[in-house]
Amino acid sequence: MFKIKVPATTANMGPGYDVLGMALTLYNEFEVEKINEGIETVGFGQIPLQENLVYTSMKKTLDFYGKKADGLKITAKKIDIPMSRGLGSSATCIVAGIMIANKLMNDMLREDDIIRIGTEMEGHPDNIVPAATGGMSVSIYEEDKVIHSKVNVPKNLRFAVMIPDFTVSTNEARKVVPEKYSKKDCIFNISRVAMLVSSMNSGEIEHLRMATEDRIHQPFRANLIPNIDDIFKASQDLGSKAEFISGSGSTLMAIIDEKNADFEPKMKKFLETLEGNWKIKVLAVDMEGAMFF
Incomplete structure (x- = not known):
């Protein structure tokens, strides 16, 4: 069994449309444990499995590398980030799904791989990068590559x-x-x-x-x-x-x-x-x- 938490993010930050993003101290937490067979999700409300972003992101990542998952229970332990409010809830689920897949593949992906895959799924990197790395970032998505750089935020x-x-x-x-x-x-x-x-x-x-x-x-x-x-x-x-x-x-x-x-x-x-x-x-x-x- 393992647990993962992913921070909320704010993107654009005014003029930085699809470019600037920052992670915040608000989190979604997920727990993954082994079961006998199948894939079970708990705590996601009425969202069907095939529409569950944590599951679909995990599956797409595993499929890309020719791997499969079976006998898993994914539980949303704490969902503090509201959906469709501009706080990166979808990026949170996408990053969580990719990192769960990576854990199942014995951590074969690097951080940049996680960001690239997440950006391909999300369509833009401004939420994905800070959700994965923390802090405030400038991100560029071009020719299937994500170039990102940290910005220092005053501590006060x-x-x-x-x-x-x-x-x-x-x-x-x-x-x-x-x-x-x-x-x-x-x-x-x-x-x-x-x-x-x-x-x-x-x-x-x-x-x-x-x-x-x-x-x-x-x-x-x-x-x-x-x-x-x-x-x-x-x-x-x-x-x-x-x-x-x-x-x-x-x-x-x-x-x-x-x-x-x-x-x-x-x-x-x-x-x-x-x-x-x-x-x-x-x-x-x-x-x-x-x-x-």
């Missing part, structure tokens, strides 16, 4: 995730994003991504508000998230350094200083005045990524 930063009870599907969120942009908007985003990475690495958190501005996806996806402007304004009034949509939403993110103890209780009270049954969690950066324990 915390990330307030504000999660509603309504979902925004990735497909729906991608449909509202334009196919073409002006040169001016492209330059705008290039400058912000560069500034965001530089500001994180140097600890110049005073630049974060400008560095998380975006003209590629957030102005269009904002229409899918009621009260987003009010929430962002309230966050800023309470001392947030910057705000952005987490992934494709519906979760919203505020970057705060660890000493800002008033932010969580005051924002909680504000969110309770809105429709959507919003919840708030203040998280740190997970630096380890997916791991067996």
